[in-house]
Amino acid sequence: MNAPEPDLGFAEFFRGCLPVVTKTLTALSDDNRVVDDIAQDALLIARHRWSDIHAYDKPQAWVLKVAIRLLRRWQQRDRETLLAEVPEGVQPAVEVEALHAALRELSPRHREAVALHHLLGYSVGEIAAVLVIGESTVRTHLTRGRAELRRILGGSDE
The missing domain is CATH 1.10.10.10 (Winged helix-like DNA-binding domain superfamily/Winged helix DNA-binding domain)
Incomplete structure (x- = not known):
């Protein structure tokens, strides 16, 4: 049985990166209900790829890029859902x-x-x-x- 791979500093990276990603997403979105989820999703993706990205010059920039892309996708889906739910001729306030x-x-x-x-x-x-x-x-x-x-x-x- 193989020993588990050491996290190579991911736990420390996570603690430092999460507040930055959350703050960035909060500035880019008016919907705080998804900010924490998207930030954690981006860091989960980073965890799965940590063996590669821990050696990057700016791994935090990589996580921010992923988080912003996730936010864009969510905003697009949310906008489409909202428009589908608004009765014809009514503008959401x-x-x-x-x-x-x-x-x-x-x-x-x-x-x-x-x-x-x-x-x-x-x-x-x-x-x-x-x-x-x-x-x-x-x-x-x-x-x-x-x-x-x-x-x-x-x-x-x-």
Whole structure:
């Protein structure tokens, strides 16, 4: 019988990574009921692949990328379910804080870039690693996302 494989530091990684993933997902979603589940699902996936990802330069960025993809999938399914349940001609009323409402109006990439940078303090390079896009693309998303937020919130373009 083979001895169980050591966790190679996964337990410690989990304790440090879970709050970061949860905070990130909370900034990207207005639905806190799924944030914890998605964060734990992403870390469960990481646990299954830990023998590979523990050697990555930024394993936390890998987990964030997985968590964001899981969140996107959930949001798409939830949006489709909500629209299917709303009677024809009736618009669902959503009462939320103005900034979160405005963030939700942004495209997914603009919303992710703005939330990661301005709400969570990620650098352009860190956002590029998490979203698996180039730094110049991150800067473009930030510029366009901020401009769109100003328009939505009624601010000036300066």
